[in-house]
């Protein structure tokens with residue numbers, strides 16, 4: 001599904017290398033988790049995959065179902081099935097949450113040559129999905145993320161993911177800022193989307209999320225590289241001992 | 252006090268070809284205007300109030316040429332049930348207009364009533380315009396009072412069932428037009444006035460609005476899209492106790508627009524909202540909103556919300572002032588002027604002012620100028636919204652606060668459609 005090969009990335013503005021040869025492959029139907037110390041490059045990886053400005057790929061590449069991701073505009077990546085749940089969802093005053101989602105959904109459909117969804121069908125769908133995530137009608141009407149609490153923003157990301165039904169979901173610290181109940185809602189939302197044809201890359205600092213969303217593979221990222229890969233037990237090891245042992249071992 | 256030679260010759264040249272209508276109740280008002288004009292002179296480039304906008308082409312004797320825009324767009328407010336009053340290059344078009352009778356309102360034309368011996372118009376004509384000259388002179392409005400050829404005279408006595416719609420058409424590339432409207436709203440009466448269309452190559456318009464206690468007037472205007480047209484418009488409003496005045500203007504194109512709004516809140520608990528949305532393209536687009544609101548009563552509310560989208564070297568100007576007189580306690584004054592610059596060549600010049608002499612007031616003002624937010628743009632694109640569409644969405648979002656001042660949904664939809672048209676054409 002998602003294949004990242006020897007990916008080297010530096011900042012466009014300054015001479016700072018952030019990703020130093022990331023190799024990673026997420027197969028369809030699998031959930032991979034990435035853990036790693038602050039500043040190791042996890043969010044950068046998610047941004048580079050989704051096409052944010054400001055980064056320069058100096059070596060290596062990334063493909064989604066064989067298609068070169070890095071050649072595409074951000075909106076083309078989205079239409080191709082890539083979704084990033086932002087670590088810091090953006091507030092957009094003046095754009096209603098519903099308008100935003102319908103515009104996005106229909107833009108993607110149009111780009112894929114599919115028919116647009118009618119207003120009525122859209123309404124039905126979003127109401128059902130919002131209900132599952134305990135997002136009330138008022139939040140749907142409000143401007144995108146404006147005045148949302150931290151947890152509400154994260155739930156809103158998952159709502160978008162549920163509506164857009166991407167093939168490859170990258171979740172950047174979707175668990176941060178969530179209370180116990182919200183963590184359950186979000187995890188249920190993610191688990192409901194787990195499917196044969198869909199891959200997940202879950203960036204997190206905590207085992208807690210991985211209790212709910214059981215990963216197939218866990219990677220440790222440090223200083224711009226994947227330094228260790230293992231099964232779910234790797235996350236437990238981090239939870240208990242921190243990164244010191246793992247980093248010492250690979251150094 | 253004599254005028255400097257430069258101003259004197261400019262004024263002489265400007266009025267040389269103009270006729271001063273004689274007779275009737277308006278004669279004295281016109282003569283008074285002419286003498287005030289002789290004392291003030293026309294705006295000059297060095298006048299402080301014209302620091303950001305060059306008055307030259309508004310003042311010069313001949314109107315610069317402005318081609319009539321040919322478009323297959325549906326006319327503004329098409330389909331809205333309204334009473335139409337049409338002016339073509341400033342000349343009333345009876346055939347294109349509706350019958351001027353409507354319950355709750357009496358509509359006449361200035362040209363018809365000006366030579367009568369007596370008319371209520373006398374109490375208003377030039378009166379608010381004169382009051383509006385202090386503390387800043389607005390000589391183009393005075394010029395209008397002296398020389399205008401026509402206009403509508405509306406007396407709102409009740410609650411007319413539909414809006415009164417002034418439609419301005421422009422057929423002559425060189426037309427130079429002055430219209431002067433009077434609107435008197437009785438106590439407890441309420442009406443909506445619509446204005447749209449390019450009136451002329453050069454248009455000077457004055458509107459004097461007197462709202463009695465508990466009256467309400469809604470003013471919604473869409474300024475014509477002809478690329479080269481020039482407008483200098485003046486809206487003077489005087490508000491009584493518990494009265495309401497809401498004015499919304501959308502401007503798309505036009506080479507030069509100066510919209511002055513002068514409002515006096517004279518009765519307690521009155522409310523005045525003025526909003527403007529303007530979108531402009533190209534280095535010969537210049538739009539100026541100049542607003543002066545005086546609070547002279549207790550517990551009044553005023554809001555100024557002005558938003559401009561500028562690109563390809565367009566210029567936007569905002570001069571807005573809230574003056575709170577010593578007795579105007581509990582004043583709630585709000586003023587925001589913002590521009591969205593879609594490139595580095597465009598510019599926004601703002602002069603927001605507060606002058607407050609009462610102590611128990613809540614006034615705020617702000618002015619910003621910025622580009623499209625990159626994070627917001629990326630967020631939209633990451634969800635699959637293409638670049639152009641995302642930019643449009645954010646542009647409309649920027650305008651939202653001003654658009655919300657237009658409470659009527661049907662009218663707002665008409666405006667939105669025009670804006671969307673502009674966005675899609677100008678890519």
Ligand SMILES: Nc1ncnc2c1ncn2[C@@H]1O[C@H](COP(=O)(O)OP(=O)(O)OP(=O)(O)O)[C@@H](O)[C@H]1O
Pocket residue numbers: 011018036037038039040041042043044045054087
């Ligand atoms: N635009 C930028 N300008 C300057 N430094 C940057 C920029 N983007 C990323 N960095 C730096 O790159 C490194 C990696 O940042 P990144 O946000 O990818 O880390 P992370 O692994 O997501 O950390 P966290 O766990 O704290 O979210 C950090 O040192 C960060 O300061």
Ligand SMILES: [Mg+2]
Pocket residue numbers: 042043044087172173
């Ligand atoms: Mg991060």
